[in-house]
Amino acid sequence: xxxxxxxxxxxxxxxxxxxxxxxxxxxxxxxxxxxxxxxxxxxxxxxxxxxxxxxxxxxxxxxxxxxxxxxxxxxxxxxxxxxxxxxxxxxxxxxxxxxxxxxxxxxxxxxxxxxxxxxxxxxxxxxxxxxxxxxxxxxxxxxxxxxxxxxxxxxxxxxxxxxxxxxxxxxxxxxxxxxxxxxxxxxxxxxxxxxxxxxxxxxxxxxxxxxxxxxxxxxxxxxxxxxxxxxxxxxxxxxxxxxxxxxxxxxxxxxxxxxxxxxxxxxxxxxxxxxxxxxxxxxxxxxxxxxxxxxxxxxxxxxxxxxxxxxxxxxxxxxxxxxxxxxxxxxxxxxxxxxxxxxxxxxxxxxxxxxxxxxxxxxxxxxxxxxxxxxxxxxxxxxxxxxxxxxxxxxxxxxxxxxxxxxxxxxxxxxxxxxxxxxxxxxxxxxxxxxxxxxxxxxxxxxxxxxxxxxxxxxxxxxxxxxxxxxxxxxxx
Amino acid sequence: xxxxxxxxxxxxxxxxxxxxxxxxxxxxxxxxxxxxxxxxxxxxxxxxxxxxxxxxxxxxxxxxxxxxxxxxxxxxxxxxxxxxxxxxxxxxxxxxxxxxxxxxxxxxxxxxxxxxxxxxxxxxxxxxxxxxxxxxxxxxxxxxxxxxxxxxxxxxxxxxxxxxxxxxxxxxxxxxxxxxxxxxxxxxxxxxxxxxxxxxxxxxxxxxxxxxxxxxxxxxxxxxxxxxxxxxxxxxxxxxxxxxxxxxxxxxxxxxxxxxxxxxxxxxxxxxxxxxxxxxxxxxxxxxxxxxxxxxxxxxxxxxxxxxxxxxxxxxxxxxxxxxxxxxxxxxxxxxxxxxxxxxxxxxxxxxxxxxxxxxxxxxxxxxxxxxxxxxxxxxxxxxxxxxxxxxxxxxxxxxxxxxxxxxxxxxxxxxxxxxxxxxxxxxxxxxxxxxxxxxxxxxxxxxxxxxxx
Numbered sequence: 001x002x003x004x005x006x007x008x009x010x011x012x013x014x015x016x017x018x019x020x021x022x023x024x025x026x027x028x029x030x031x032x033x034x035x036x037x038x039x040x041x042x043x044x045x046x047x048x049x050x051x052x053x054x055x056x057x058x059x060x061x062x063x064x065x066x067x068x069x070x071x072x073x074x075x076x077x078x079x080x081x082x083x084x085x086x087x088x089x090x091x092x093x094x095x096x097x098x099x100x101x102x103x104x105x106x107x108x109x110x111x112x113x114x115x116x117x118x119x120x121x122x123x124x125x126x127x128x129x130x131x132x133x134x135x136x137x138x139x140x141x142x143x144x145x146x147x148x149x150x151x152x153x154x155x156x157x158x159x160x161x162x163x164x165x166x167x168x169x170x171x172x173x174x175x176x177x178x179x180x181x182x183x184x185x186x187x188x189x190x191x192x193x194x195x196x197x198x199x200x201x202x203x204x205x206x207x208x209x210x211x212x213x214x215x216x217x218x219x220x221x222x223x224x225x226x227x228x229x230x231x232x233x234x235x236x237x238x239x240x241x242x243x244x245x246x247x248x249x250x251x252x253x254x255x256x257x258x259x260x261x262x263x264x265x266x267x268x269x270x271x272x273x274x275x276x277x278x279x280x281x282x283x284x285x286x287x288x289x290x291x292x293x294x295x296x297x298x299x300x301x302x303x304x305x306x307x308x309x310x311x312x313x314x315x316x317x318x319x320x321x322x323x324x325x326x327x328x329x330x331x332x333x334x335x336x337x338x339x340x341x342x343x344x345x346x347x348x349x350x351x352x353x354x355x356x357x358x359x360x361x362x363x364x365x366x367x368x369x370x371x372x373x374x375x376x377x378x379x380x381x382x383x384x385x386x387x388x389x390x391x392x393x394x395x396x397x398x399x400x401x402x403x404x405x406x407x408x409x410x411x412x413x414x415x416x417x418x419x420x421x422x423x424x425x426x427x428x429x430x431x432x433x434x435x436x437x438x439x440x441x442x443x444x445x446x447x448x449x450x451x452x453x454x455x456x457x458x459x460x461x462x463x464x465x466x467x468x469x470x471x472x473x474x475x476x477x
Numbered sequence: 478x479x480x481x482x483x484x485x486x487x488x489x490x491x492x493x494x495x496x497x498x499x500x501x502x503x504x505x506x507x508x509x510x511x512x513x514x515x516x517x518x519x520x521x522x523x524x525x526x527x528x529x530x531x532x533x534x535x536x537x538x539x540x541x542x543x544x545x546x547x548x549x550x551x552x553x554x555x556x557x558x559x560x561x562x563x564x565x566x567x568x569x570x571x572x573x574x575x576x577x578x579x580x581x582x583x584x585x586x587x588x589x590x591x592x593x594x595x596x597x598x599x600x601x602x603x604x605x606x607x608x609x610x611x612x613x614x615x616x617x618x619x620x621x622x623x624x625x626x627x628x629x630x631x632x633x634x635x636x637x638x639x640x641x642x643x644x645x646x647x648x649x650x651x652x653x654x655x656x657x658x659x660x661x662x663x664x665x666x667x668x669x670x671x672x673x674x675x676x677x678x679x680x681x682x683x684x685x686x687x688x689x690x691x692x693x694x695x696x697x698x699x700x701x702x703x704x705x706x707x708x709x710x711x712x713x714x715x716x717x718x719x720x721x722x723x724x725x726x727x728x729x730x731x732x733x734x735x736x737x738x739x740x741x742x743x744x745x746x747x748x749x750x751x752x753x754x755x756x757x758x759x760x761x762x763x764x765x766x767x768x769x770x771x772x773x774x775x776x777x778x779x780x781x782x783x784x785x786x787x788x789x790x791x792x793x794x795x796x797x798x799x800x801x802x803x804x805x806x807x808x809x810x811x812x813x814x815x816x817x818x819x820x821x822x823x824x825x826x827x828x829x830x831x832x833x834x835x836x837x838x839x840x841x842x843x844x845x846x847x848x849x850x851x852x853x854x855x856x857x858x859x860x861x862x863x864x865x866x867x868x869x870x871x872x873x874x875x876x877x878x879x880x881x882x883x884x885x886x887x888x889x890x891x892x893x894x895x896x897x898x899x900x901x902x903x904x905x906x907x908x909x910x911x912x913x914x915x916x917x918x919x920x921x922x923x924x925x926x927x928x929x930x931x
Contacts, residue, residue: 042516042517049521049539051509052519053519053522053537054518055518055520056516056518072546074546074549074550074551075546075547076532080540080541080542081539082539084539085539475681475682475799
């Protein structure tokens with residue numbers, strides 16, 4: 001990207017407090033954050049409104065389509081709010097669901113389901129979910145389906161609290177309402193996971209003004225300075241007058257602290273403004289890395305094979321001096337097998353079958369059986385054993401907006417079920433031990449309240465912490 | 478700090494309709510107040526009532542019943558700005574009391590014992606001098622070119638096609654100040670004279686990084702890296718305000734000349750300061766002082782490059798900045814900047830508008846003149862030359878607020894701390910340690926703080 005670099009220097013003695021960095025050619029003093037001055041994040045469930053108001057407390061109950069009952073610590077009685085002005089409802093203290101899946105279903109409305117593939121034909125796909133039993137999706141509503149390898153597992157699903165991470169830099173990253181939010185330029189956020197040959201790192205990121213995020217994957221260090229073999233992925237969005245969004249991958253080998261660039265890629269202007277859904281798929285055996293932003297393939301890099309090292313680790317570092325970058329809905333999947341599918345390009349005019357040998361064929365899927373996919377290609381029909389298939393992409397009806405997900409219609413909510421499962425549903429009933437939801441695509445489910453981690457009712461202000469009313473906080477007496 | 482005389486008006490029922498009445502609540506206003514909790518929560522709505530039993534009663538359209546919150550969990554309430562009350566008298570003085578409360582009103586005079594001020598429609602308020610720490614006279618200098626800000630009107634926000642600014646319209650106005658927290662430019666052609674003084678108060682988050690373009694002929698920012706490609710512009714000076722300050726002489730075709738920077742240590746230790754910029758075109762000089770202390774005077778031996786008459790302020794994206802008390806006036810060319818003298822235990826201090834300070838007992842202040850004993854002589858000053866009076870022996874720590882105290886802010890500066898009795902749509906009542914019983918029109922209140930700090 002080349003638009004920003006950081007050089008850190010620390011004054012010896014003197015009365016300078018903090019560090020001096022150069023950003024975009026400007027000398028910047030970045031004071032050290034005094035943890036005593038940082039207000040501890042509020043605890044409890046979160047109720048956020050479209051007007052920027054937000055309350056922490058305890059969710060009591062809901063009358064779907066009508067009202068939410070809420071308990072605030074400073075209120076003597078429960079408060080009832082109409083649902084019409086709700087943006088988001090986040091539940092704290094939710095258990096992490098057990099992950100069990102051999103397929104990953106992606107729907108045209110941006111919903112995602114991980115589960116056990118029960119059946120698939122030309123008309124319907126049936127998946128057994130961990131949150132609500134069987135889910136049946138008409139094929140027309142499916143944009144793609146991944147067949148997962150036997151070793152595929154969800155090794156992290158959060159953030160659930162600051163204790164999930166090693167944070168370098170006191171007060172550098174803070175946890176709030178399901179997100180890790182940066183408060184200091186360069187402070188690193190580190191998460192270890194099970195050592196494997198391939199990983200899939202999915203997360204939502206939102207930021208203030210512009211995004212400058214660095215990820216180090218399979219690195220040996222917990223600090224923001226790789227020394228051994230690792231991959232460094234830098235993301236930039238809303239930078240400069242041209243508002244180009246870019247990503248660049250570097251590979252560090254041995255003691256070469258500068259590394260070698262594998263090049264970059266650009267992704268389109270983000271319809272959601274200051275938010276994006278990112279997916280990094282990295283295979284260190286084959287030396288491939290694919291980056292998706294809002295389900296758009298930014299680039300698939302091919303680098304050195306067999307990056308060694310026992311460390312399975314990802315580090316996030318915010319390079320934006322204004323900080324405020326939030327990482328939320330972070331899932332890390334891993335598998336011991338190499339990633340067999342080539343980077344998928346998303347929206348296509350025809351169906352695409354990806355093979356386990358990383359080849360692919362485009363055409364029209366005319367038949368799907370349990371053991372075979374029949375693909376019409378150039379006037380011929382190709383019969384592909386299902387055992388040779390790694391992914392099916394169905395002809396797209398349009399690229400979903402907003403983080404790869406369509407807008408939320410009135411009366412609907414996007415439910416985060418954990419484990420990478422996201423459903424757009426209408427809430428039908430809510431009691432203390434069960435919730436009934438109706439997905440226009442997958443049908444009706446009965447869930448336990450504990451299965452729902454978050455409900456999003458509206459694409460609203462993606463500010464990670466404060467409402468717009470307090471944007472100049474700290475400047476007044 | 479407070480003797481028996483200090484309770485002179487303890488029982489006086491004060492009806493304070495503060496003067497520069499920022500707003501009155503319109504009966505049909507849809508604007509919302511903001512309730513800030515101590516845990517960081519914020520809730521928009523409308524304040525209905527505050528009393529010891531019911532706590533804070535708050536309503537909003539999507540909540541069926543008014544909500545009741547305990548005062549203990551609330552940090553403050555900001556009220557939505559209201560329109561100015563027609564016919565309201567504009568205050569011409571600001572009085573700081575020994576408890577750090579600040580009143581604004583129309584100055585009515587001062588003698589050896591009493592300070593009198595007209596507040597609202599209730600008549601004169603008489604305060605013992607021993608309870609008054611300072612009087613600031615807000616009379617506008619008739620020669621001032623600009624005294625504000627009071628709005629964004631007349632200012633131009635824009636961006637260079639080469640700049641890194643993400644958009645325009647990032648400077649905001651609120652309660653007598655400009656605010657910005659992103660890279661942004663704002664400019665105005667003041668027809669700057671050949672000798673000018675520019676004063677401003679700045680407050681910032683993290684590091685200060687503000688560029689002041691002087692004598693510019695363009696209201697749009699100029700990318701210094703791409704200046705040759707910019708639309709034609711005349712020369713100007715860019716005064717870079719950071720922890721170190723330096724001056725750049727900029728023309729479109731010539732290389733940028735940087736005049737020697739100066740490190741201002743006091744800017745490292747604070748996040749607010751008063752800046753004064755002095756320009757003398759004939760002398761080709763530009764000088765800067767911070768908090769009354771001269772930082773540097775630059776003489777451009779290559780000649781004065783400024784060809785325009787405008788001023789441009791460019792925030793260069795290092796955290797938030799608040800700019801207030803911007804004053805531009807012709808300057809007499811005399812660089813006599815002195816630091817404010819500390820308050821003496823036995824001497825009053827008078828500060829004039831040109832920065833001079835005079836130490837001695839203030840005998841009297843009328844609406845036109847100030848009489849002061851200075852080194853055995855009696856000096857008479859016209860009040861228009863006086864910026865402020867500090868009374869002897871009034872410094873000291875403010876009293877710790879009592880349980881149940883609140884602090885109400887009016888506009889940018891005025892504030893009152895009192896023990897709240899009740900807050901309703903009709904009136905705000907309580908008791909103030911100095912003023913006694915207080916009764917306020919709630920529509921005049923800008924915000925209220927709970928458990929205020931000393």
